[in-house]
Amino acid sequence: MTDSDLLRPDAAADTSLTGPAADALVDPPADPLADPRLDAVGDGPRPRLLLVDGHSMAYRAFFALPADNFSTSTGQVTNAVYGFTSMLINVLRDEAPTHVAVAFDVSRQTFRAAEYAEYKAGRAKTPTEFAGQVPLVKEVLAALRITVVEKEGYEADDVIATLATQARARGFETLVSTGDRDALQLVDEATTVLYPRKGVSDLVRMTPDAVEEKYGVRPARYPDLAALVGETSDNLPGVPGVGPKTAAKWLATHDGLEGVVAAVDTISGKAGASLREHLDQVLRNRRLNRLVADLDLPVGVDDLALVAWDREEVHRVFDSLEFRVLRDRLFATLQAAEPEAEGGFAVEVARPRGADVAAWLDARAAGRAALHVTGRWGGGTGEVTGLAVAGEGGAAWFPLGGDDEPDPLDDEGRAAVAAWLADADRPKVLHDAKGPLLALAGSGLPVAGLVDDTALAAYLCRPDQRSFDLADLVLRHLHRELRLEEPAGEAAAPADADDQLALDVDGTGAATTPDPAPAAAVRAAAVLELSGVLAGELAERGGSALLAELELPLVGVLARMERRGVAADRAHLEALEEQFAATVSEQAEAAYAVIDRRVNLGSPKQLQEVLFEQLGMPKTKRNKTGYTTDAEALADLLVKTEDTEGSEFLVRLLAHRDASRLRQTVEGLLKTVAPDGRIHTTYQQTIAATGRLSSTDPNLQNIPIRTEEGRRIRQAFVVGEGYESLLTADYSQIEMRIMAHLSGDEGLVEAFRSGEDLHSFVGSRVFEVEPAEVTPAMRSKIKAMSYGLAYGLSAFGLSRQLRIAVDEARGLMDDYFERFGGVRDYLRGVVDAARTTGYTETILGRRRYLPDLTSDNRQRREMAERMALNAPIQGSAADVIKVAMLGVERALAEEGLRSRMLLQVHDELVLEVAPGEREVLEALVRREMGGAAELSVPLDVSVGVGTSWHEAGH
DNA sequence: TGAATTCTAGC
DNA sequence: TTGCTAGAATTCAT
Numbered sequence: 013m014t015d016s017d018l019l020r021p022d023a024a025a026d027t028s029l030t031g032p033a034a035d036a037l038v039d040p041p042a043d044p045l046a047d048p049r050l051d052a053v054g055d056g057p058r059p060r061l062l063l064v065d066g067h068s069m070a071y072r073a074f075f076a077l078p079a080d081n082f083s084t085s086t087g088q089v090t091n092a093v094y095g096f097t098s099m100l101i102n103v104l105r106d107e108a109p110t111h112v113a114v115a116f117d118v119s120r121q122t123f124r125a126a127e128y129a130e131y132k133a134g135r136a137k138t139p140t141e142f143a144g145q146v147p148l149v150k151e152v153l154a155a156l157r158i159t160v161v162e163k164e165g166y167e168a169d170d171v172i173a174t175l176a177t178q179a180r181a182r183g184f185e186t187l188v189s190t191g192d193r194d195a196l197q198l199v200d201e202a203t204t205v206l207y208p209r210k211g212v213s214d215l216v217r218m219t220p221d222a223v224e225e226k227y228g229v230r231p232a233r234y235p236d237l238a239a240l241v242g243e244t245s246d247n248l249p250g251v252p253g254v255g256p257k258t259a260a261k262w263l264a265t266h267d268g269l270e271g272v273v274a275a276v277d278t279i280s281g282k283a284g285a286s287l288r289e290h291l292d293q294v295l296r297n298r299r300l301n302r303l304v305a306d307l308d309l310p311v312g313v314d315d316l317a318l319v320a321w322d323r324e325e326v327h328r329v330f331d332s333l334e335f336r337v338l339r340d341r342l343f344a345t346l347q348a349a350e351p352e353a354e355g356g357f358a359v360e361v362a363r364p365r366g367a368d369v370a371a372w373l374d375a376r377a378a379g380r381a382a383l384h385v386t387g388r389w390g391g392g393t394g395e396v397t398g399l400a401v402a403g404e405g406g407a408a409w410f411p412l413g414g415d416d417e418p419d420p421l422d423d424e425g426r427a428a429v430a431a432w433l434a435d436a437d438r439p440k441v442l443h444d445a446k447g448p449l450l451a452l453a454g455s456g457l458p459v460a461g462l463v464d465d466t467a468l469a470a471y472l473c474r475p476d477q478r479s480f481d482l483a484d485l486v487l488r489h490l491h492r493e494l495r496l497e498e499p500a501g502e503a504a505a506p507a508d509a510d511d512q513l514a515l516d517v518d519g520t521g522a523a524t525t526p527d528p529a530p531a532a533a534v535r536a537a538a539v540l541e542l543s544g545v546l547a548g549e550l551a552e553r554g555g556s557a558l559l560a561e562l563e564l565p566l567v568g569v570l571a572r573m574e575r576r577g578v579a580a581d582r583a584h585l586e587a588l589e590e591q592f593a594a595t596v597s598e599q600a601e602a603a604y605a606v607i608d609r610r611v612n613l614g615s616p617k618q619l620q621e622v623l624f625e626q627l628g629m630p631k632t633k634r635n636k637t638g639y640t641t642d643a644e645a646l647a648d649l650l651v652k653t654e655d656t657e658g659s660e661f662l663v664r665l666l667a668h669r670d671a672s673r674l675r676q677t678v679e680g681l682l683k684t685v686a687p688d689g690r691i692h693t694t695y696q697q698t699i700a701a702t703g704r705l706s707s708t709d710p711n712l713q714n715i716p717i718r719t720e721e722g723r724r725i726r727q728a729f730v731v732g733e734g735y736e737s738l739l740t741a742d743y744s745q746i747e748m749r750i751m752a753h754l755s756g757d758e759g760l761v762e763a764f765r766s767g768e769d770l771h772s773f774v775g776s777r778v779f780e781v782e783p784a785e786v787t788p789a790m791r792s793k794i795k796a797m798s799y800g801l802a803y804g805l806s807a808f809g810l811s812r813q814l815r816i817a818v819d820e821a822r823g824l825m826d827d828y829f830e831r832f833g834g835v836r837d838y839l840r841g842v843v844d845a846a847r848t849t850g851y852t853e854t855i856l857g858r859r860r861y862l863p864d865l866t867s868d869n870r871q872r873r874e875m876a877e878r879m880a881l882n883a884p885i886q887g888s889a890a891d892v893i894k895v896a897m898l899g900v901e902r903a904l905a906e907e908g909l910r911s912r913m914l915l916q917v918h919d920e921l922v923l924e925v926a927p928g929e930r931e932v933l934e935a936l937v938r939r940e941m942g943g944a945a946e947l948s949v950p951l952d953v954s955v956g957v958g959t960s961w962h963e964a965g966h
Numbered sequence: 967t968g969a970a971t972t973c974t975a976g977c
Numbered sequence: 978t979t980g981c982t983a984g985a986a987t988t989c990a991t
Binding site: 612614615616617618637673676677680696700702704705706707708709710711714747799801803804805807808809812874878879882883885887890918 | 986987
């Protein structure tokens with residue numbers, strides 16, 4: 013039997029098509045024999061095509077999800093739509109396809125039924141509740157602008173086979189999501205079937221190897237196997253007495269079904285006789301299960317590229333289906349993959365001078381106005397070169413640079429700008445305001461009336477995003493590009509990309525462009541528009557108050573802290589650098605002496621060579637490039653190599669590491685001491701997904717404290733001139749207190765109310781002894797566990813950290829949870845709730861979206877679960893100290909104190925105490941920090957004072 | 967030159 | 978196989 017013997021129907025029936033490709037000019041289907049090297053798409057990342065069998069997947073969902081739980085208030089059953097949509101979102105997220113199509117069966121009148129009247133006959137009639145949902149699935153797809161392809165007389169699988177074949181020739185990687193096993197014949201190196209294991213959320217990747225492992229044949233042979241064995245769901249009976257094992261064996265022995273047929277008379281036994289008896293049936297099965305891969309479709313794979321979906325339509329459809337959680341998940345997971353700019357900004361830039369400046373600002377920027385500042389900033393200061401203002405009435409550019417400005421703003425104009433900037437009743441919007449505010453202040457132009465910051469708004473909407481670059485946000489939320497749109501009438505200029513380069517859209521100003529005004533004005537206009545859109549999105553996410561009352565006021569507080577900086581003892585730092593450097597070379601020489609050669613002790617690669625080859629030490633834990641040489645592993649090795657040459661090397665190596673780390677830190681600090689003798693860090697307000705701040709240039713949130721040597725670095729942070737001392741105030745065990753509050757666990761709450769040492773109290777409960785009898789070993793176990801719980805620590809992790817057996821660690825956890833069941837219930841509940849809503853929330857309603865909670869990938873899912881455990885705790889602690897910072901800053905001003913806040917280190921504030929204010933300041937700080945939140949446990953604050961950060965520590 | 971990797975400091 | 982960061986050094990691809 014050859015291919016030509018197999019029945020092939022006429023491909024002339026109607027086709028139908030919806031979605032963006034319906035409008036596309038359609039090329040004839042690509043010739044599957046064309047040379048893929050000539051035809052493949054570009055040099056870019058390899059395109060990925062996702063093909064979904066809509067009917068099959070929705071049908072699976074229909075039976076997987078209980079209809080009772082999925083119906084709208086109007087009684088429409090939605091379980092199939094829900095399951096299908098959920099599956100689609102997950103696959104779009106996890107596989108990130110560039111092209112997508114969903115194929116549907118049109119009816120049962122297929123060429124297969126024409127050949128074999130009983131085809132799929134055994135099936136129960138399609139339930140009406142399911143049939144009614146197919147149009148809804150198509151509505152969802154239309155809103156997402158995903159192409160739907162159908163072909164009269166054929167099944168979805170034939171459409172998929174045709175598109176997959178084209179895609180293969182075009183160099184695509186293809187994923188086929190279907191519950192129909194016939195599709196397995198399409199699997200090859202470039203084509204993977206995602207086959208539902210159970211329901212529709214658990215998809216198995218059927219690669220060539222996976223198919224072979226499961227069925228014993230390569231994918232191309234799968235239909236041969238199915239023809240022999242039969243396919244119940246299609247009502248295609250196989251050879252009685254022949255199962256997959258026998259069939260696979262035959263196919264292997266005779267090189268496929270053709271060979272089996274040719275050798276049919278030689279096959280012995282009962283099964284052989286059965287085969288001979290049912291040979292016609294097998295051949296018919298084989299004709300029917302062959303997918304048609306050369307249908308004439310109105311779309312080619314290139315027409316299936318993902319496009320930006322119709323936001324309003326998505327909202328309308330999801331609203332009508334009452335899919336709140338799914339919609340959130342959709343936006344949370346796929347916003348990043350939602351591009352397609354439709355244009356730029358048509359901005360005309362006014363350049364008023366003299367009295368016209370005030371007039372322009374009054375007329376055009378009386379209401380909400382956006383600012384884009386050009387200039388330099390950082391290290392707590394800066395200076396501006398220019399300012400673009402965009403109001404409802406248009407945009408203007410004010411050059412504010414110094415002498416090199418060709419057409420500077422006159423004094424009268426500058427005064428008008430200054431007055432407008434300082435007027436709190438003129439509402440202003442900036443993107444990432446802190447730096448620009450410092451620059452304006454540095455140029456003598458203080459700003460009041462900041463009512464929105466688009467970077468902060470976007471951060472609160474989706475705190476997990478890596479960057480809040482204005483151009484990205486404009487693309488994502490406004491579907492526009494950050495460029496000047498030439499007015500339609502002046503279309504004389506060709507739309508040449510090079511022309512746009514001259515506009516300096518990066519907004520840094522002078523260097524690349526003679527006129528910074530248009531780019532700055534475009535940015536200001538974009539910020540103004542973005543502000544409105546993000547306000548809506550943030551309100552939907554319940555974050556408006558968080559922005560207005562916490563993050564936005566904090567911008568000014570942080571700017572002032574950065575401007576103040578903290579005084580540094582340069583001489584002390586220099587002395588430390590010298591000492592640490594001496595230790596570094598000393599230890600390095602000693603290490604070289606042991607191994608009799610010089611290596612780079614800072615190179616993990618060379619260290620591995622020394623440790624595991626030259627010195628023959630036992631292998632440590634693996635990492636990507638070999639075996640780890642981290643401090644923990646080296647400490648292990650030290651124990652194992654006691655009193656050998658190797659142990660001497662290890663000791664030297666560890667000492668060298670410590671010293672060079674300290675030297676590095678000191679060097680970094682020295683480089684950042686400003687001319688005023690102070691170190692001005694920069695706080696990042698939109699980096700940490702939990703809501704914490706971070707600190708850069710330099711990072712003052714990781715200054716050593718744990719070791720004696722390290723603490724000497726803290727002696728270099730000193731009280732500045734005109735002040736009496738430094739005061740540090742920190743929350744003790746704030747995360748555990750928040751856990752007590754959030755969980756409401758009676759035991760833990762009591763622990764904090766009792767005033768007893770937390771870990772001893774908890775330890776006495778867990779080990780069932782008096783608090784006084786809790787040994788240091790017991791206490792440290794409890795401490796590790798308590799903190800680990802808030803991070804999602806496993807019994808395995810606990811055992812590793814405490815160097816105890818896994819069973820012992822598990823027992824410890826069981827005992828803990830038995831005594832503190834509220835904690836366990838809370839931790840479970842928080843993950844469940846996050847899975848339902850799609851996000852976690854802090855005590856102030858700060859959300860973190862965790863779409864991976866429903867990922868099919870176990871590693872990603874479990875990671876998301878640990879994030880869900882930790883985010884409310886770490887994030888609430890961040891909320892609390894931010895409230896405290898606002899309170900402290902406000903109270904200092906209200907009470908007219910000269911003392912000032914300098915640093916924040918997550919649960920600690922460092923202040924500079926003005927002469928005579930120590931006591932009143934301490935009271936103020938305790939009051940503001942202690943009262944920053946009303947929890948069911950007290951917020952304990954400990955305070956220390958000294959002339960250096962080290963001395964003030966406690 | 968830049969990305970990826972490893973290691974370590976803090977909370 | 979415990980969360981959130983910043984940053985330096987090395988290595989390797991470009």
